[in-house]
Every structure is written in C-alpha cells, then in structure tokens.
Amino acid sequence: MSNQNSRRDFLKTSALVTGGMLAPSFLVPGAHAAPDNQIKLAVIGCGGRGTGAVFQAFETGHPIRLVAMADAFQDRLDSSYKAIFDKYGKDKVDVPAEKRFVGFDGYKKAIAEADVVILAAPPGFRPSHFEEAVNQGKQIFAEKPMATDAAGIRKVLAAAEIAKAKKLNVVVGLQRHYQQNYREVMKRIHDGALGDIVGGQVYWNDGGVWVRERKPEQTEMEYQMRNWYYFNWLCGDHIVEQHVHNIDIANWAKNGYPVKAEGTGGRQIRTGKDHGEIFDHHVLTLTYADGSVIHSECRHFPGAANRVDETFQGTKGKVFLSAGNHGVMTDWKGNSIYTHNRENNPNPYQVEHDELWAAIVKGEYKYADAENAAKSTLTAIMGRYATYSGKIVTWEEALNGTVDLFPEKLAWDAMPKLLPNADGFYPHAVPGKTKVI
Numbered sequence: 001m002s003n004q005n006s007r008r009d010f011l012k013t014s015a016l017v018t019g020g021m022l023a024p025s026f027l028v029p030g031a032h033a034a035p036d037n038q039i040k041l042a043v044i045g046c047g048g049r050g051t052g053a054v055f056q057a058f059e060t061g062h063p064i065r066l067v068a069m070a071d072a073f074q075d076r077l078d079s080s081y082k083a084i085f086d087k088y089g090k091d092k093v094d095v096p097a098e099k100r101f102v103g104f105d106g107y108k109k110a111i112a113e114a115d116v117v118i119l120a121a122p123p124g125f126r127p128s129h130f131e132e133a134v135n136q137g138k139q140i141f142a143e144k145p146m147a148t149d150a151a152g153i154r155k156v157l158a159a160a161e162i163a164k165a166k167k168l169n170v171v172v173g174l175q176r177h178y179q180q181n182y183r184e185v186m187k188r189i190h191d192g193a194l195g196d197i198v199g200g201q202v203y204w205n206d207g208g209v210w211v212r213e214r215k216p217e218q219t220e221m222e223y224q225m226r227n228w229y230y231f232n233w234l235c236g237d238h239i240v241e242q243h244v245h246n247i248d249i250a251n252w253a254k255n256g257y258p259v260k261a262e263g264t265g266g267r268q269i270r271t272g273k274d275h276g277e278i279f280d281h282h283v284l285t286l287t288y289a290d291g292s293v294i295h296s297e298c299r300h301f302p303g304a305a306n307r308v309d310e311t312f313q314g315t316k317g318k319v320f321l322s323a324g325n326h327g328v329m330t331d332w333k334g335n336s337i338y339t340h341n342r343e344n345n346p347n348p349y350q351v352e353h354d355e356l357w358a359a360i361v362k363g364e365y366k367y368a369d370a371e372n373a374a375k376s377t378l379t380a381i382m383g384r385y386a387t388y389s390g391k392i393v394t395w396e397e398a399l400n401g402t403v404d405l406f407p408e409k410l411a412w413d414a415m416p417k418l419l420p421n422a423d424g425f426y427p428h429a430v431p432g433k434t435k436v437i
Contacts, residue, residue, distance in 0.1 A: 037063060038063040038064060038065040039063060039065070039115050039116060039360065039361070040065060040067045040068075040113065040115045041054070041057060041064050041065065041066050041067065041114055041115070041116050041117070041118070042066070042067060042068035042069065042070070042110040042111055042113055042114035042116075042117045042118070043066065043068075043069050043070070043080075043110075043117070043120065044069075044070045044071075044107045044110055044111065044117060044118065044120065044121055044129055045070075045071060045118075045119065045121030045125075045129075045143075046069055046071040046076050046077045046079075046080035046081070046120075047076060047080070047120065049120045049143055050071075050080065050118060050120030050121075051083055051084060052349070053120055053141060053143070053173075053353070054066060054080075054084050054118060055084070055087065056349055056350050056352075056353040057116075057118070057141075057353050057357060058088055058092055059350060059353070060353050060354050060357040060358070062357045062358075062360075062361050063361075064092065064116075064357070065092060065093070065094050066084060066088075066093045066094065066095055067094055067095060067099060067113050068095060068099045068100075068101065068109070068110040068111075068113035068114055069081060069095055069100050069101070069110060070100075070101040070102075070106035070107045070109070070111075071101075071102060071121070072102070072103060072104060072106075072121075072225060073102070073225075073226075074102045077100055077102060081095060081100060107121070107125075107128075107129050108132055111129075111132055111133050111136050111138060112136060115138065115360075116138060116140070116141070116357075116360060117133045117138045117139070117140055117141070118142075119140060119141070119143060120142075122225075122228040122234045122235065123143075123144075123145045123146070123148050123234065123235060123236055124147075124148045124228075124233045124235070124236070124405070124406060126142060126143075126146050126147055126152070126156070127151075127152035127153075127159075128155070129142075130142055130146070130156055130159055130370070131155055131156075131158075131159040134159040134160075134162050134163045134166070134168060135159075135162070138168065139168055139169045139170075139356075139360050140163070140168060140370075141170075141171050141173070141352070141353065141356055142170065142172050142370070143173040144173045144174050144244055144245070144373060144377070145240050145241060145244045145373070145376075145377040145380065146172065146370065146373045146374045146377045147236070147374065147377055147378075147381070148232055148233060148234065148235065148236035148240060148381070149233075149236070149381065149401065149403060149404060149405045149406070150378070150381065150398060150399055150400065150401035150402075150403070150437070151401075151402075151404040151405075151406070152406070153374050153377060153378045153399065154399070156370060156374040157370075157371065157374050157375075159370070160368070160370035160374060163368065163370060169356060169359050169360060169364075169365060169366060169367045169368075170368055170369050170370045171353075171355070171367045172370060172372075172373035173352065174244070174245060174369070174373055174376065175348040175351075176245060176248070176249060176323065176348065177248075177252070177352075178348045178351040178355065179323070179325075179345065179348035179351070180325075180340070180344055180345045180346065180348075181321065181325050181327035181340040181342070181345055182249070182327070184327060184338070184340055185319055185321055185327045185329065185338070185340065186253065188329060188337070188338055189314070189319070190255060193314075193316070193337050193338065194312070194313075194314025194315070194316050194317045194319060194329065194337070195314040195315030195317070196290075196292075196314055196315045197253050197254055197292060197312050197313070197314050198292045198313055198314060198315060199292060199293060199294065199295075199313045200250055200253060200295070200311060200312035200313060201294070201310070201311050202243075202247060202249060202294060202295070202296050202297070202310045202311075203246060203297050203298065203307040203308060203309055203310070204238075204242050204243040204246050204297075204298040204307075205297060205298060205299045205301070205305065205306055205307045205308065206299075206300065206306045207300065207301065207302040207304070207306070208238075208280070208300030208301075208302060209229055209300075211227070211230075211272075211274045211275070212226050212227045212274070213274060214227075214273075214274070219412050220415060220416060220420075221407075221410075221411070221412050221413070221414055221415070221416060222412055224276075224416050224418075227276065229241065229278075230274065230278050231276045231277060231278075231416070231418060231426075232277060232278065232384075232405050232418075233407065233416060233417065233418070235278065236377075236381065236384065237278040237384050238279075238298060238300060239265075239282045239298050239380050239384050239387070240377065240380040240381055240384060242298065243282070243296070243298035243380060243383075244376055244377055244379075244380040245323075246296070246298075246309075246310055247286070247296055247376055247379050247380050247383070248372075248373075248379075249310045249321065250286065250294040250296065250310065250379075251376050251379060253310075253312050254288050254292070254294070256289060257288075257378075257379055257395065258286040258287055258288050258294070258379060258382070259287055259288060259289050259395050260286075260287050260392055260393065260394045260395065261284055261285070261286050261379075261383045261385070261386040261392070261393050261398075262284070262287075262386050262391075262392040262393070263282060263283050263284035263296070263383065263386050263387050264282075264387055264390070265279040265281050265282035265283065265387030265388070265431075266279055266280070266281060266387075266431070267280050267428060268280055268281060268301075269300065269301050269302065273420070273425055273426075276418075276426050277418060277427065277428040277429070278428075279387060279388075279428070279429070280299060280300040280301065281298070281299035281300070282297070282298050282383060283387075284296040284383045284386060284387065286379065286383070308322065308323065309321060309322035309324075310322070316331060316332070317329060317330055317331040317332055317337055324342075325340065325345040326340070326342070327340030328340070378395075378398060378399060381398060382395065382398035384436070385397075385398055385436040385437055387429075387431070388429035388434050388436050389429070389431060389432075389434055389435070390431030390432045393436075393437065397437055398437065400437075401436070402437065403435065403436060403437060
C-alpha cells in the first residue's frame, strides 16, 4: 500500500469516527493522533529488535509517527534513534530529547505518549511492560518470549484477559504464525490431512549468540543487563528465548499444550564466566493430553551441525517445516499431500506488522496473540524446569511455580538475586539438586 493510499484510508476512517459510524480501537482514552492525523508510536527497548520493529512498522506505509522511546541505557537509545532518524527523517520521527526516556521506569512515560507500543526490551521485563501497556489501553506489538518464569507468565495471562476485554490488538513476534508456509501447512493439519498427530521433533541447534565482556566500571546489575542473554531473570535460557519458536509450532500442530515435560540438559561447551548461568543444551520429551510425545532439542555448540526446523508424524502421513519456507507433506507411501511454493513467502517479520497496522488503521479488533504466546513461553519454561531439576514437571506445577527470578529492586547499584562467586563464576542448576518451582 502506498503512503498516499494509506493516508487516504486513514483520513476516511477518521471521518467515519467523527460521524459516529466507526470507533477504531487505537483511539483509546487519553490518546490522540499526532499532527497530520498520524498514529503515535512508542518503542520500549531500543536494541536491534526494537529498532527493526520500528522499521517494519514504518514500512507498512500507514501514517505512523514515532513520538517516544525508552531504554535502560542512554547509548543504546541514542544509537537506535540515530538509525531510525537517518533512515526516515523528521516526517516520521518526532522524538525530542525530553521524550527519550532512560532508566528502568522510563517505559511508563513512553507508553503514555503513544497510541501503539512496541515492546522489545529483554524478556524478563515483558510482563511488567505488557501489563502497563494494557492498563493504559494501547495497541501492542510485543516481542517473544512473554516472560522468563511462572510469576511473569501469570501476570501476562491476567493482562491478556484485560486486553481482550478492551479489544486491544496484540501481535507477538512468534512470526511463524505470520509465515505463509506455516499457515498453509497448519490449516491442512487441522483439517485432518495427516490424520491425528502422534509424534514430532522440533529443533533449534546452532552455535550460540554474542557474549559481552565485563567492563571494570560496571556494577553487577549493569553487567547482567548488558550480557542479558546469560541470566535467567532476563532471558530465561535459550530454550525460552530462541527455542520457544519451535516449541510453539509443536503446540500449534497439536492445537494444545503439553501436560508434562521431562528431559536432560547441562553446560558442556559454553562454560565461561561470561556465559552466566544458562545451559548450552536441552533435550526434552513433551507429552500432550492424548499421550502423543514431541521431541524437543536445542543446543549452543559452536562447530556442530546446525538444525532449526520442525517435523510431525500423523496417522496418515508426515510433514517437514522450516523458516526457510519449506512445507512438504506426504502420506506414508511418499505420495505428495501438499508442497508449499517456496516463492510465495513474504517476510513474516514484515507481515506481522502489515496485518497489525492494517487492523489498527481500519479500527478493527483482530489479533489476540498474548495468551497463546504466554502458554508457549510457559511450555519452554516448563522444559527448563525439567532439565534444570532432572524431574518430570507437569503443566500445573510449572504454572503455579513460586520461584520468582526477578530482582527485589531495580537500580544500578542494586544486586540481582544471582551473584558470582569469588572466582567470577555464576552458580548454575544441577539436575537432581536444584529447586526450580
């Protein structure tokens, strides 16, 4: 959609609102359009994903203006602002210095400035940021995962119900739900093309991600925030932060959530001081209510074979899926049931924004991703509980877990709950000994 056509549609919608014919859900109490009838956007969390999500919002072609930004770190906010302004200029970016909020509480002020918010801070902050955006009545794009522990999941599920009652659109960055090959395959699975799904395997095996070295001047809180991927209160371990994508596809294929998880994991390769507390491998079996079992596997082993995809077996056939646009379904004799055209796959990161913003501009309530995203996140957390403890963990046990990872106080001189020993190494889970719930 061109900018001109998008703006014409938006102004037409605005006229209908004025005439009392339509009530776009972005026009929440206390919110108003920016100059020239542009919708006001705020981004919370100005790292690469937050910055990229702003780009994708602008690329929808709708009349959007970025009016507020928030991040814990000044340098990260500044670099994000520069990248966005350099690309889109003053017509799209109107964030004066007083609307660039730095620190742990800045998100509340930034959310208050906008009609629509992007939530892209590290996952440990997602429950509080999501709850605040819902309470303020904003339309929401939230990155995955939705939390890092059971306490956070419960907060998100409660806020998701409020969002539904308020008819707030919520799209979550489990972008395979917006990817054409996954949509086409899942439609056929749910229509019975493979019969009953009786098993499957989901993988996120790769070499791992970045490491940020400790700086002498950093407090413990700043170090953990900068190196957030390696601390569970912020990341949830890579089974939650990354592998949630594949676990979510298992739940989608099964059209439900597992009743229990069991498995194993540990630290074999990534064991340095900079690797915090997380494991570098997790292997699980997820058992669903009908007794079917999905194998779940993720690892960070540099130099080992990589695999990021999903396969499922049904009573009538099988399917192979991947983010690389594969979607191949056959019966058990090898006859084709469906093969996805790999050329027909718009960028799902863009599609999720295209669809969200189209609904907002039209005044439609169409998207309520938060509940499923929270439950798929809980599935991944349940898996971490199982690998960390070495025990079978049920859905109810995971959901009602009482271990809260979040610090008692958020301040640069405050201490997180997990601290290094005298040698600089962090304690980590020991299966058979560690309490997780």
